[in-house]
Amino acid sequence: MDQLKRQAAARALEEVRDGMQLGLGTGSTAKHFVELLGERVAAGLKVIGVPTSEATRADAERCGVPLTTLDEIDHLDITVDGADEIDPDLNLIKGGGGALLREKIVAAASDRMIVIADDSKWVPALGKFPLPVEVIPFGLGATRRAIEKAFAACGVSGQMAVRKAKGGDKDGHVFVTDGGHWIVDAQLGRIVDPPALAKALSAIPGVVEHGLFIGLASSAVLAGGEGIRVIERRKPKGDHE
Numbered sequence: 001m002d003q004l005k006r007q008a009a010a011r012a013l014e015e016v017r018d019g020m021q022l023g024l025g026t027g028s029t030a031k032h033f034v035e036l037l038g039e040r041v042a043a044g045l046k047v048i049g050v051p052t053s054e055a056t057r058a059d060a061e062r063c064g065v066p067l068t069t070l071d072e073i074d075h076l077d078i079t080v081d082g083a084d085e086i087d088p089d090l091n092l093i094k095g096g097g098g099a100l101l102r103e104k105i106v107a108a109a110s111d112r113m114i115v116i117a118d119d120s121k122w123v124p125a126l127g128k129f130p131l132p133v134e135v136i137p138f139g140l141g142a143t144r145r146a147i148e149k150a151f152a153a154c155g156v157s158g159q160m161a162v163r164k165a166k167g168g169d170k171d172g173h174v175f176v177t178d179g180g181h182w183i184v185d186a187q188l189g190r191i192v193d194p195p196a197l198a199k200a201l202s203a204i205p206g207v208v209e210h211g212l213f214i215g216l217a218s219s220a221v222l223a224g225g226e227g228i229r230v231i232e233r234r235k236p237k238g239d240h241e
């Protein structure tokens, strides 16, 4: 599996040109991209990156990839990031690693978003992977009830759980995002209308962001036992729900 992730990352790297400004995703697949990019930078490639998490910032620094922020530059050429699920419209569930907020800001600021994954992430419909919803801890009960209503209005339902941290001395405590928020993971099974659900969740006070990436991915690079498939988005880059 790790080899497949690295192959997908290597294929995305072929799209990178000298002088590009890059969004650097988060997760085990994106980490391969950062490492391979670091090798190219050491060999003379001139690029600059914006990391989507503190973990990716640390990886990029370790690999010698120069970094900047979205305050210092006005756009990104390409963001390369992983995903938890990818559907045939190239809508995504992201946030398994908890970085969905910065990932979405960075993807929305990019001309192109290339999603890299092993082909187990390719699904006919989103929702088997629990949908992460990043929330403000204040008033969480009210926010959860509003989320349940949004689910019902969009024809889905399921258990919700506040994410707990895994490993280290934070083990078992509530997981806190880089932005200081919490994440509620919702087991929905099958999301009938991802764009409608994205819109409904975005309208809830207390929801900072959600893991549905609608209309953001330009292409997906999927590595599997039979090689690499590159799937291009059919519709133009659309709404950033």
Ligand SMILES: O=C(CO)[C@H](O)[C@H](O)COP(=O)(O)O
Binding pocket: 025, 026, 027, 028, 029, 030, 081, 082, 083, 084, 093, 094, 095, 096, 097, 098, 099, 100, 103
């Ligand atoms: O959205 C993410 C982090 O917030 C990751 O891209 C997603 O969880 C996939 O991770 P991995 O490449 O480790 O499977």
